[in-house]
Amino acid sequence: ACSNSNLSLIPLGFCGSIMADLISCGIVLRGPSQTGKSTFMNMILDPGHGDAVRVGDGGGESVTQDIAIRSTSIGLVVDGPGDNDSMMRFTNEEAGARYAAAVAVAGVQEIKALIFESIAAPTARQLRASLASIVTTFGDNIKPGVVVVASQCDLAQPDTVREARLSTLRNIMNEFGIMELVEWQYSEAPNFNEAKMQQQVEAVRTALRRVPGVRTATLEDLWQRQRRRAQELCDQQPARHRDVQVEEEFAEPYTEKEEYQDQEAYNAQEPYQEQVPYAAQETYEEQEPYTVNETQTITVQEERSKRRGGLAGVLGGRKSYTVDVQKQIQVPVQKLRPITKHRTVTKYRTETKHRTITAYRTVTRERDVTRYRTATRVVTKQVEYFLPLSDFHQTALDQIVAEVRHTFSAQ
Helix, strand or coil, X not given: CCCHHHCCCCCHHHHHXXXXXXXXXXXXXXXXXXXXXXXXXXXXXXXXXXXXXXXXXXXXXXXXXXXXXXXXXCEEEEECCCECCCCCCCCHHHHHHHHHXXXXXXXXXXXEEEEEEECCCCCCCCHHHHXXXXXXXXXXXXXXXXXXXXXXXHHCCCHHHHHHHHHHHHHHHHHCCCCCEEECCCCXXXXXXXXXXXXXXXXXXXXXXXXXXXXXXXXXXXXXXXXXXXXXXXXXXXXXXXXXXXXXXXXXXXXXXXXXXXEEEEEXXXXXXXXXXXEEEEEEEEEEEEEEEEEEEEEEEEEEEEECCHHHHHCCCEEEEEEEEEEEEEEEEEEEEEEEEEEEEEEEEEEEEEEEEEEXXXXXXXXXXXXXXXXXXXXXXEEEECCCHHHHHHHHHHHHHHHHHHHHHHC
């Protein structure tokens, strides 16, 4: 799209002095460079509505590069660069995009088109290419609103040549259902006067009245079609694959020495206390029995006799009787007396001895351990990707232009 700074915009109310059917209707001038569009603009420009448009000097170089929207005697006219810019400042599609932007910014409700075709040069007619260009810009709906202006008619001599070339234009127009053709010559032509000028302008007005204004809401400019086609191409694209070198991080193993504490066994002499038996003479007291005679008084019965009494006694008779008698006797009695004796006994004494034991001590050792560190490496990976929408814009444009040109060339 072109920059809005290149637009000379006219309010839509400009049409108060022209026909009612042209109100809110813009007229687009299209055609190849050096076909007289700028000269035509200067001839119809309303006084006080801007300076004259710069025109070519006949050397074949394109002049117009900006879009100008001006009030003229035939209505609101959108003038801009022609097709096939000799300075190669923009393509036909880029020039068309400027026209579309100007129409949108001006808020024009309907448009009609004047396509200029010079019949002065004996070259092949360019009308098909011009129609393809305007259809590329605004879409196929623009064709009913097209009027063809056969410019530089005064330079096509003799009349038979002019008529032959006009006939060729009409044949091309009939192929695309375009009916309106206006002949146009310039003020430098012999016998040209103001009356002829007004006749030409009226002929253009009449032709414009006969073609319908194409509502801009029904038009689809090139950018819209290009964007939609690009989206279609983008959606239809297959997945692409390619190998890419990428850096990735990974855990890299490495070996290092690590100190650690260990319990080491060793033989050691350990002192210990032991009870050792030994023989010893032990003095002890013992109760020794011994016998002694002891005098004891005992009562014993003794048998005695005595003379009987009476006759028996006289006769010497005696009788026995028993009496208790106290007597002293020696009785052996066992008694105990302490005596000191000696005996051999086993006793114990504490002795310090040594024995070999397994002891443990803490020692520092080293061992190999595997650790991991973050490292980077370059690896090849196959990635799936899709091209972005922007990559299809040029292809979409090429397809649209090719299709339009093929349609017009085929007809």
